[in-house]
Amino acid sequence: QVQTPLYVWQRNIVGFQILYALVYLVYGILLMADINTGPVFNSQLILMSGMVLYVAYVAYSQPKVLMGFHLESNYLKYKNSGLTNSYSLELKNQLVNLLDEEKIYRENDINLDSLADRLGTTRHSASQIINEHFGQNFFELINSYRIKEAMEILKADTEREKNIIDVAYEVGFNNKVTFNKSFKKINEVTPSQYVKALYS
Template sequence: MFSYVGLGVDLLLILLLISKKGKSLADRILLIWLIIIGCQLLLYALSLQTITIHNIHWLLGTSIPFPLLHGPMLYLYTAATTHMLPRRRYLLLFHFLPALIGILLFTPVFLLSANEKMAFIAQPANEYKTANFIRIVLLQVSGFVYVLWCLFLLRRHTTNIRQEFSYEEKINLNWLRYFIYGLAAVWIIIVCTRNDYYIFQTVVLFIVFLGYFGIRQVGIFTTARQAHHNMVIENHWQPAIAVEKGIGEDVDTSANTNAPQIQQEDDATERLPRKKYANSGVTAEMAMEIHKRLVYCMGTEKLFTEPDLSLYMLSQKIKVHPNYLSQVINEKEGKTFFEYINALRIEEFKRLVALPESKKFTIISLAYDCGFNSKSSFNKNFRKVTGLSPSDYLQSIGLEKDPDAAL
């Protein structure tokens, strides 16, 4: 009965995905994956019926390749969601070799007559014990490798968004991490119990989780990266920055008295690996010019108060290639783009909260004015930058402790 419920949920999710407008590559991969899971659930439901001479032809062994498909589909979905699929797409076919091996190992069984298949079920031939052992090993290795691989991709994704975005809401993919853990739980049950009843009970719950979060997934980097790729060519950004006219020339940074100042560690640059930018075209003079533009722009226009600020948006403003700007922030500030912008926001909050006219505002409203998207993001970044919670900091300077109350 539970398997039929899972089939119903799976079919509903398939219909929802088919009807979804503007499907991404990740959506299409998810659709194929849901179809594969639906087929496996259907075969399991049919296998619960009495096996007779009439249905033995297409029941025996047909489910063998399906468990070996979930690891590759998990990888494809994770890589597509994080935009980390390899450029040579034909290499993706190698991920399906274990499933093909599973089919080849049991091809002689598929070719048996109905009576021979009935005898095989009653007393499996000894020569297939080795084939079954290989299939189980492939399944266990597949589950272990793909779970670790996908967690590694998520780790890289987190690093990437901190280099390109000033916020994490809706793009941190924490839900996908829990999703991978869920599939890992299914594999653990497969390895430990080998009991179809418990396995498919877990699979049904997994389907609900997969569909709910998968269909709601947000396109990652869609705006920023697509805009970045649509730039004409890299030299459009005029690498010889020193000759450009505009913000960067003759900037009087001394007049920038209201710019939030971030305390820099003497060894900030040394903490960052220089090898990362060994082949960069940014000279020392260019880096100084870019940094001067950056500081001036942040001090005068306070772009860090824009909640959805990205590296690409900022690079357009100061007329420099995003890669160069990222390098300068990493080397000159000793921070990622995410850390740099949020540190500026914290400093701006500390400046605002000390003003007498800010007493009529709540702490959270001031945090929003500084560019934070949520209370949790503000609290997390405030503690990371200052070593104190917002409440403790307010108490230390003699202000109201309740962050939801006016000062």
Template sequence: MKFHLKIKRLLLSIGFTLFITNCFSMTAIDVAQLSDSYNLKYGVLDFLYFYVALIGFYVAIILNFTKNTDRVSTSLMSGFILVHAFFILDFVLYNTNYQLKYAHTYLMSASVALLYGPLLYFYFKRINNQHKFKALDALHLLPTVVLLFFLFPLYSLPLEEKMKIQLGTSSVYTESSFFYIVFIPKLVSLIIYGFLISKNHLKSTKSKLYKNLEAIAFWKKGVYRMHVLFVVSYFIYGISISGLFFNAYSFIYQIVVVAMALMVLYISYMAQVQPKVFSKEIILKNTEFFSKYQKSGLTKSLSNELKQNLITLMVDHKIFMDNSLNLESLSEKLETSRHNTSQIINEHFNMNFFELVNKFRVEEAIQMLKLSDKNTQIIDVAYAVGYNNKVTFNKAFKKETSLTPSQFLKSVNEK
């Protein structure tokens, strides 16, 4: 009630001023129509956006309390989703006119407008290159500090003055006063960091490091593509508000918000169903890989040759069926050192020796079970593919197929 009275007083003040200035050109009906345009309003989309913002705040907090995660990359992603949620909430307040009621929230998301790029850029550097922060990296925060310096006069204004800015009656600032101070630096920041992120991401996709980690590859690709969608939509929005080619900024701005909402929902979904994308082991495994083999003298040509020889031994000669096979005997067959054999398996298959052997043994067992009959004994299949006992076989089989050998055999016989 107090809010409406305050708005009416301001709007009547506008009406009176224009009345004197324009010689009775503004009537009471005009003032009433103007008043209606600033009443609180909300629709289905506003509720959905608000719900997404709440999800974003929740996930940003939960990520920091999740166990067995890399604290650096998790904090970066938490900050990234928090910025998105903050912006979406700001949009909801603006679209429903609640920003006029709570005028101190005016342009609140502008304070973090230049953090989108740096947060995601350093997240990708962390998970792809195991980046360790240095004092020099703090320079990436300098644009945000400068922006806050320019925004401070606005944030320090009294409540009624901020309401007047939004109503267009302020003698201090207009709504466009801070528009280009925020918009242009944000667009430039998104483009620059978008290029840096693309360069880092595309380079990592050529690496064999994530070859068999489909969830990780899917996660990174999804975040990258959605960020590209956001940057492109924001760029088109900028062209639209300039009026150079077309003027549809209201519709395009909705696309910008939708792009951010999709990012929040995607990150939240992956945090729930694929928590291993935040796992500490992902970072540690990659770090161990680089530190262990960075001084290796294995050339690229020899590496590829040994890989082909290894595939021949496994596929054609099926040496994995020998239950005495170990890293030493495999190295002898490849006529190379244990170190080189281990590197080949890690580098080209993204597995260790035991994981590789188990994979081939389970695949062979699957083929044998498909051709078996009701009298087939599981232990016989286990021995045939190279296992010494049924327990180890069951464990390896279930890890690869999510079924025990008995369950798999039953499903085959039922067909």
């Protein structure tokens, strides 16, 4: 089966958006002129419904298409941020030190603003550093470090003296639900299943 190139899917989505914008413009003109807008209004609904269904289909069959839009939007978002390559690397190294040496992810109230303060930069720049160098957002990065340490703790606990919830709190999580969800997202198993597999 021949695969449709990604740019074709993207072009079609943009085409839907442009067509909808034109129909909406006509609708606005007719509305201001006090002319019957029924057919045009119905066309809007049909186009919008069609676009939603098409995007849903593309998201299911070709997720890379929407990923491309996401990557492009991130590029445009940070294009004019003013961060030089050297300063970007400097901030990245500082961040790695904060995570690896100071283990700031253990602080259950850590957020992007407080991280930016420690890096001596803005919230926007801190977000850019995480996105560009780690390919994650702030919470994904923090939780990945938390889960990594939790796995190490559980693996080292050969006597099984620690409760899973205690480990979750130790690495910075506020509750078991978030811990379980993050753990399963990264490892595709729950913490309980992970522990069971270790000692089975």
